[in-house]
Amino acid sequence: MPKGRSLLPTIDIESVGFDAGAHLLVKLALGRVAVGEVLRVRSQGEGWEGPLAAWCRSQGHAVDFDAAAGHIEARVTRGAVQAGRWRAAAVTGAIDPRADNAVLPQAEARWGLAARGATVEAGSPAFAFRLSRKDEVWADSAATLYAEAAAAQWNADTAIDWNTAFALPDEVEDAVVQVMTYMVENENAALVVPARFLGQLHPHFREVQALLAIQVADEARHIDVFTRRIALKGRQPGLSTAGGQTSLKTLVDEPDFSVAQFLLAVLGEGTFVSLLNFLNQHAPDPVTRQIARLAARDEARHVAFGMAHLGQSIAREPALLSRLGNAVEARYEHLAGTSGLNEEVFDALILLAAGGTRPADIAAGYGRVQGLLQDMARGREARLAKLGFKGEAAHRLASLHTRNFM
Amino acid sequence: MSTTLVMGAVAYAPKVVTIWEGFKAWFREQGLEFDFVLYSNYERQVEAQFDGTLDLAWNSPLAWVRAERIARARGLQVSAVAMRDTDQDLSSVLVVRQDGAAEVAALKGRRVGFGAIDSPQATLIPLDHLRQAGLVAGRDYTAQRFDVLGGKHGDHIGGERDAAVALMAGEIDAAWMIDGNYMAFANEGVLPSGATRILTRTGLYDHCNFTVSPGAPAELIGRFTELLLGMSWDDPAVRSLLELEGLRAWRPGRTSGYAALARAVDDEAFYDAEGKILAADYRY
Ligand SMILES: [Fe+2]
Ligand SMILES: [Fe+2]
Numbered sequence: 001m002p003k004g005r006s007l008l009p010t011i012d013i014e015s016v017g018f019d020a021g022a023h024l025l026v027k028l029a030l031g032r033v034a035v036g037e038v039l040r041v042r043s044q045g046e047g048w049e050g051p052l053a054a055w056c057r058s059q060g061h062a063v064d065f066d067a068a069a070g071h072i073e074a075r076v077t078r079g080a081v082q083a084g085r086w087r088a089a090a091v092t093g094a095i096d097p098r099a100d101n102a103v104l105p106q107a108e109a110r111w112g113l114a115a116r117g118a119t120v121e122a123g124s125p126a127f128a129f130r131l132s133r134k135d136e137v138w139a140d141s142a143a144t145l146y147a148e149a150a151a152a153q154w155n156a157d158t159a160i161d162w163n164t165a166f167a168l169p170d171e172v173e174d175a176v177v178q179v180m181t182y183m184v185e186n187e188n189a190a191l192v193v194p195a196r197f198l199g200q201l202h203p204h205f206r207e208v209q210a211l212l213a214i215q216v217a218d219e220a221r222h223i224d225v226f227t228r229r230i231a232l233k234g235r236q237p238g239l240s241t242a243g244g245q246t247s248l249k250t251l252v253d254e255p256d257f258s259v260a261q262f263l264l265a266v267l268g269e270g271t272f273v274s275l276l277n278f279l280n281q282h283a284p285d286p287v288t289r290q291i292a293r294l295a296a297r298d299e300a301r302h303v304a305f306g307m308a309h310l311g312q313s314i315a316r317e318p319a320l321l322s323r324l325g326n327a328v329e330a331r332y333e334h335l336a337g338t339s340g341l342n343e344e345v346f347d348a349l350i351l352l353a354a355g356g357t358r359p360a361d362i363a364a365g366y367g368r369v370q371g372l373l374q375d376m377a378r379g380r381e382a383r384l385a386k387l388g389f390k391g392e393a394a395h396r397l398a399s400l401h402t403r404n405f406m
Numbered sequence: 407m408s409t410t411l412v413m414g415a416v417a418y419a420p421k422v423v424t425i426w427e428g429f430k431a432w433f434r435e436q437g438l439e440f441d442f443v444l445y446s447n448y449e450r451q452v453e454a455q456f457d458g459t460l461d462l463a464w465n466s467p468l469a470w471v472r473a474e475r476i477a478r479a480r481g482l483q484v485s486a487v488a489m490r491d492t493d494q495d496l497s498s499v500l501v502v503r504q505d506g507a508a509e510v511a512a513l514k515g516r517r518v519g520f521g522a523i524d525s526p527q528a529t530l531i532p533l534d535h536l537r538q539a540g541l542v543a544g545r546d547y548t549a550q551r552f553d554v555l556g557g558k559h560g561d562h563i564g565g566e567r568d569a570a571v572a573l574m575a576g577e578i579d580a581a582w583m584i585d586g587n588y589m590a591f592a593n594e595g596v597l598p599s600g601a602t603r604i605l606t607r608t609g610l611y612d613h614c615n616f617t618v619s620p621g622a623p624a625e626l627i628g629r630f631t632e633l634l635l636g637m638s639w640d641d642p643a644v645r646s647l648l649e650l651e652g653l654r655a656w657r658p659g660r661t662s663g664y665a666a667l668a669r670a671v672d673d674e675a676f677y678d679a680e681g682k683i684l685a686a687d688y689r690y
Contacts, residue, residue, distance in 0.1 A: 019592035020599040047604025050499040054586035057492050060639075060654040081654050084640040123642030 008075075009033050010040040018051030026052070030061065030078050041074040049074065088122040097143060097207055107132045107204035116204050129202035135316060136257050137197075139309035142207035149214045149301050154294055156225050162232070166285045168355075175351035176288055178238035179279070180226045182345045185240055186272065186406040187226065189248040190302070191219035193264050197257055211305055218298040225291045232287060243338035244345075247404035250331050258313050258320065259327045265306025266383050267328070268406040273299045274376040275405060282368050284355040307383065314388055321388055325397055332400040376405065410439040411626040413616075414451040414463035417444040418561035421650065428647045436633050438626070447557025447690040448524075449683065452476065455484070455619040462487070462627065465617040466559035467526045468676075470661070471668050473617050476681035482620035486659030487631045492652055493613035494663065498527050498535070499588055499604045501573060501597070502580045510539050510606050516579040517548045519569035523688055524676075525560025526667050527613070528569070532582040534670035535608040550578050557690025563587065570596045580605060612663025631658075 011029035016022045026041055033039050041052065049065055052074055056063040060081030066073050090110065094102035095117040103116070109126035131137050139145075168176065194212040201209055230237050251268065254260040276299060279292035314320050346369070351357070354365025380398035389397060411433075415426055426442045433440035443460065445451040448469040454460045455473055465473060470486065477484045500510075500518070507513050513536070521528025529551065533543055543549035552572065554564035569581040570591045583591070588604065591597045616634075618627055634656040637644045648654065671677050675684045 017600065018589045019597050019602060023589060047499065047607065050497045050585035050604060050607045051588045053495070053497065054584070055589060057495070058586060060491075079654075081639055084638075085645070087640050088642065121642070123646055 008038055008040045010042060012042045013045070013048070015044045017045055018048060018055065022048065022052070023055045026055070026076065027059075030076065033078050035078050035080045035083055037078055039076045039078065041076055042071070052076075085121060086119060090120040090122065090124075092120055093117055093204065097140075103134055103138065103205065105134045107134075107202035111202075111204060113203055116206055127202075130200040131197065131257055132202040132204075134205065135313065137201060137205050137208050137309070139208065139305060139312055141308040142205075142211045142305065145301055145305050145308070146207060146210045146214060149211070149218065149298075152297060152301070153214075153217075154221075156221055156228070159294060160225065160287060160290045162228070162287060164286050166287070168233075168284050169357060171357055172284050172351055172355060173233055173235070174238070175348035176284065177230050177235045178344055178348035179352055180230045180288075181238040181240065182244065182342070182348075183226045184223050184230075184237065185244060186248065186268075186404075187219050187222045189251050189406060190264065190269060190272075191216055191223065192252055193254075193260055194219075196252075197260070215302055215305075218302070222295050222298070225295070229288055229291055238348075239342065239344050241342035241344075243335075244342055244404050246338045247335055247402045248406060250334060251406070254327075258310060259324065261306040261309050262324045263327060263331065264406075265302050266310065266387070267380055267401050269299050269302045269306070270379055270383050271376045271401065271405045273303060274372060274379050278349075278353075278368070278372045278375070282353040282355075282365075284352060303383075307386065310387055318388075324387075325389070325393065328397045328400050331402065335402055335404075377401075409626075410441050411623070411630055412459070412461050413440065413442045414445055414454055414460040415442055416448050416451055416464070416466070416558060416561065417446060418555065418558040425647070425650050428650065432644065432647060433630070433633060438629050438633060440630070448472075448559050449557060449690055452681075455617065456480070456482075458621075460619050461622040462616050462618045462630070465615060466561065467611070467613055467615075467664055467667050468524060468530065468559045468671070470615055470617055471664060471671055472677050472681045474661075474681075475677060475679060477620055479680035480620075484620060485618045486615035486661050487618055487627060488634050488656045488659050489612065489615040490651070490653035491655045491657050493615070494657060494660075495610040496527065496613055497585045497610055498532050498582055498608045499585050500532065500535075500580050500582055500606045501570065501588060501602050502605045503573065503576075504601055504603055506579055506603065507605060510536070510541065513541060513547050513580060513605075515547065517550050517577075518543075519550050519552055519572055519578040519581040521551070521565035521569065521582065522553045522556060522558070522560050522562070523551055523685060524556060524558070524690070525565060526611070526670075527584040528560055528566045528582050530670040530674060530676065531608050531611055531666050533674055534666050535606070537670075537673060539606075556688060563590075567591060567594075567596060574598070574601065609666060610663065611666055612660065615659045615661075 009032060011025055013022045013025045016025060030039050049072065053063050056076055060079035062077040062079065064075055066075065090108065092111045092114060093104045093116050097103050109128065110124050111120050112124055112127045114120045195216045198209065198212045198216065203209055251264050254263060273296055276292045276296035280289050280296060283289045283292060349369050350362065350365040353368040354361040377398050380401055381394050384394035384397055415422060430440050430442060448466050451463050452469050452473045455463050456476060473484045520532060523529060541547055552565040552568040555562045566583040566587050570583060572578045573581040592599060637648060637656060639645055639648055639654050678684055
């Protein structure tokens, strides 16, 4: 026996067969020897040579057997195939988004669906993710906002007291149903817009992906509870107008992620937070008030992401500000010929806030809706100012926002 | 002289189209005009090596044996120019249930499962192995064939799997399979872990090779071989092709690994010395 042979790294697979995972014992042991070096394999089993030889062949390791010592030993020489596979593999950032070079400026198509930070084999297929630049989509707060959203999910079955007894005058119940019909339509836009971007977003931007995904789930829940409120007293949905849908279509058709965030989140959902707060305060029944309160919490997060993303984007590229301003103007021009908020919705809001049909009720409801419109405009102006629009511009753009609210 | 090298391959599975389309594109990128013709069985493919249709063929070991015999009978020559690294030094194993036969001699009077009639690894070489140990099918034991797709020379894994299933069902007492399938069938759950043993193993043999037809254009064959042997696993552009075809590197062809098969072909009367088909119940 040549001297030094006993120094060879050795793995004893005992009586574990290749029908029971013996290959893994050999593989782990081979991982501890260098390419070109030899691992000695011993076994107390029988008939293991064939399957070991087959496994080595499939993995590109050389093997020979030695029966000299009275029992059979295999000598496996580690091949270079595994090392070869990872030559020129891609480095794809790192797991912690706060670390340097973790979230890279450009995510490559060939990183595909791999976890951020994974080593990706060269020759992996290219995936066409349109949103692949960090500056197009990123916000540092995405991970935090996602965690908050995940913690704040609510169960529509238990969070809302659907069985609370109440009865509204028919006209007021109809008004609630009309407002809910309008809400569902708007929530559909709020679901479809992030859902479309989600499918185009490179998974490298995992935190933004998660945030958009949970936002889509939020909107699905909103659509569900508004629909259940419509059905609560046996009604069918009310009216949907061409003007309202034309306004929403401009959101759905917007291809630029930042512009869409601006129009939908900052202006639209921001305005919706005012509307939901209004409903929470003035809706005539406890179920609608509960629904509005829960949905408003979710919407505030959607607005927060839009503000965070745009705040960061504008800080990096101040010219974006005028692009956003132009988008509002263009949308205003585009919608100039439409009627904006449908009259049925506006009147329904008055009735809903009135809670009854007596002159004094209506007058009070009307006053509340006026207050709502002022609150919406003030909120838009404040968010625009926060993004960097100067006083006069912020005021003007806030006033150009679609009369459909969203 | 033709400027396009024409190769034959047997379409034993749909992926064969993907494989050879991939190689064709790659060869053409390297400046070699290459085309392929697909056959449904190796017999017709080998015959086409002698009528001028094919410059070379991607042959099973049994197809090699036949091509070599036909060539010799006609005073011609075929040669094996390249093969897969994963086709060298294979073996087949005979699997029994844990409580099955303790030694090969104990198979006397038992039922042994084989693959397709034309499978080198699951039928012909195993028959030879048992014959060398003194056991002849039909005389000393019952050979039960698990035939899937005749003419494919055992390239289809199904026959071996069917035999393994029958072994676990108690329908047969032992089942032959190529060494790599023992672990593959365990991974699939066909062979429950610890339920079986390997009773015996054949000697080492080689599998497929690129067989050059008599009179093929030497320059094109030379270029083809040079390109093949130069394919590197480290190159991502060719690695996917190599993975599809199940190899890590092409090796120069050798014909030293077909002796047991040639002996079985004679003993089992599969082909005669001139490559004529003798096996009566062989359908392809
Ligand atoms: Fe919503
Ligand atoms: Fe929203």
